[in-house]
Amino acid sequence: MEYKFKTPLSESDARTLRINDIVYLTGTIYTARDQAHKRILEIISRGDILPIDFRGMAIYHCGPIVKKINDEWIVVAAGPTTSTRMELYEYDVIRTLGVRMVIGKGGMGLRTAEACKAYGAVYAEFTGGAAVLAAQSIRRVKGVEWLDLGVPEALWILEVENFGPLTVVIDSYGANIHENVNKKAYEKMSSILK
Amino acid sequence: MGMIDPKVIENVCIEIIRKAVIYLPDDVKNALKTAYDNEVSDVAKAQLKAILDNVKLAESIEAPVCQDTGIITFFVEVGASFPGINYIEKSIINATRTATSKIPLRPNAVHPFTNKNSGDNTGHFIPYIHWNIVDGDSLKLTVMPKGGGSENVCKFKMLTPADGIDGVKKFIINSVLEANGMPCPPTIVGVGIGGGADISMVLAKKALLRPLNKRSPESQIAKMEMELYNILNETGIGPMGLGGRTTVLGVNIEYAHRHIASLPVAVAFNCWAARRASAVVYGDGAYKVYGD
Incomplete structure (x- = not known):
């Protein structure tokens, strides 16, 4: 199935989605890589307030190439980064922030899948490396936080229009495309690897 | 023979970095097109369509094909009588800085202890230069901007001689299975066998620079390349690890x-965005950029 959603997403939006579904997002997405995830959880554990409200929002594992023209940030290229590095943090990020969609590439692990199931969220993928294509659907940079982490690791607030196609890879029912593909791959190779 | 203007080397370096990050080599583009034609599932076709659209779009608006423009690595083959050997390193560093702000590239060089990003893709040992001194008076420069996703799944193992080439094959297959969708498949797999720990990894990296339509000149090795190519595509890992015929x-x-x-x-591993470009600078300061 193909869906067009606007942010913020509701729990029922997230629970509608199944693996292999295609989604196009319009609204606001937030980029966050390793350092931003770490900082989010540090701020929460101190009981402090985050600079933005993540409820119902989509987190994008991405470190964009940006340039500044007349005080305005322009996104040049913004494909996804490998999501597994954020596995360490994502369960708590989904649980505490109410994020409904995590976007990246390469797959995520069991803990993220558990959080998707328990709190109503999905993990979706944008084609890795398709950075110029991704940048095309970014209308503007609404803001940026934590530039002290460096440009790639900062938290970029992006206004997007029909951002996609995003493939739902982990849904809120415990299904995971990579897990299925990987299991078959090992089975196919088992006789050669004996 | 006079010395070469260091600006010439610097400008050639900027030009090949620019060429590498925006335009994929023809052999890679052709392989991606063939992969698209061979796929049958919707998911795999959709991934390759996004890849091919992205490649075209990057060329038409002259933007880097992937946001991860990597750690800049140069392979230098310099003639012993090239009139400007002492400028090469400085030119590569300057070119990296200029390329970062002008193209632009993503600043990717981070100090491992302070986590501070240098902001211009330079730092301790970065850009890294592999040196090779050859006969003659010309300079061959090759740049490989390689992303972190494919770098993070590189593997090394000390096998025992008893494991033999059969053990080598199994290790390669296991490495691809473990990498799964993480290095942005379909990937190019570079393998280095023998030497020592350092030598084998450098050879594996250098193997990634060889065009896809060129097999090893040694028939036994060429045969093993084809055999592994077929086996690895049997895994069904597919584009982006979402399943398909081209891994x-x-x-x-x-x-x-x-x-x-x-x-x-x-x-x-090299991701599908297998970026590389080269140039030759002659002793008289003339130069030629190539790499398709």
């Missing part, structure tokens, strides 16, 4: 003689 675009193997006691093997 690898090619397998390139290089080797060095090994120590009697060891059989080191290194497996390096």
Whole structure:
């Protein structure tokens, strides 16, 4: 199935989605890589307030190439980064922030899948490396936080229009495309690897 | 013969970095097109369509094909009588800085202890330069901007001589299975066998620079490249690890003689955005950029 959603997403939006579904997002997405995830959880554990409200929002594992023209940030290229590095943090990020969609590439692990199931969220993928294509659907940079982490690791607030196609890879029912593909791959190779 | 203007070397370096990050080599583009034609599932076709659309779009608006423009690595083959050897390193560093702000590239060089990003892709040992001194008076420069996703799944293992080439094959297959969707498949797999720990990994990296339509000149190795290419595509990992017929675009193997006691093997991956470009600077300052 193909869906067009606007942010913020509701729990029922997230629970509608199944693996292999295609989604196009319009609204606001937030980029966050390793350092931003770490900082989010540090701020929460101190009981402090985050600079933005993540409820119902989509987190994008991405470190964009940006340039500044007349005080305005322009996104040049913004494909996804490998999501597994954020596995360490994502369960708590989904649980505490109410994020409904995590976007990246390469797959995520069991803990993220558990959080998707328990709190109503999905993990979706944008084609890795398709950075110029991704940048095309970014209308503007609404803001940026934590530039002290460096440009790639900062938290970029992006206004997007029909951002996609995003493939739902982990849904809120415990299904995971990579897990299925990987299991078959090992089975196919088992006789050669004996 | 006079000395070469250092600006010439610097500008050539900027030009090949620019060429590499925006325009994929023809052999890679052709392999991606063939992969698209061969796929049958919707998911795999959709991934390759996004890849091919992205490649075209990057060329038309002259933007880097992927936001991860990597750690900048240069392979330098310099003639012993090239009139400007002492400028090469400085020119590469300056070119990296200029390329970062002008193209632009993503600033990717981070100090491992302070986590501070240098902001211009330079730093301790970065850009890294592999040196090779050859005869003659010309300079060959090759740049490989390689992303972190494919770098993070590179593997190395010290096999024992008893494991033999059969053990090498199993290690390569296991490395691809473990990498799964993480290195942005379809990937190019570079393999370095023999030498020592350092030598095998450098050979694996150099193997990634060989065009996909060129097999090893040694028939036994060329045969193994084709065999592994077929086996790895049987895994069904597919584009982006979402399932499909194309997991690898090619397998390139290089080797060095090994120590009697060891059989080191290194497996390096390049994502589908396998970026590389080269140039030759002649002794008289003329130059030629190539790499398709």
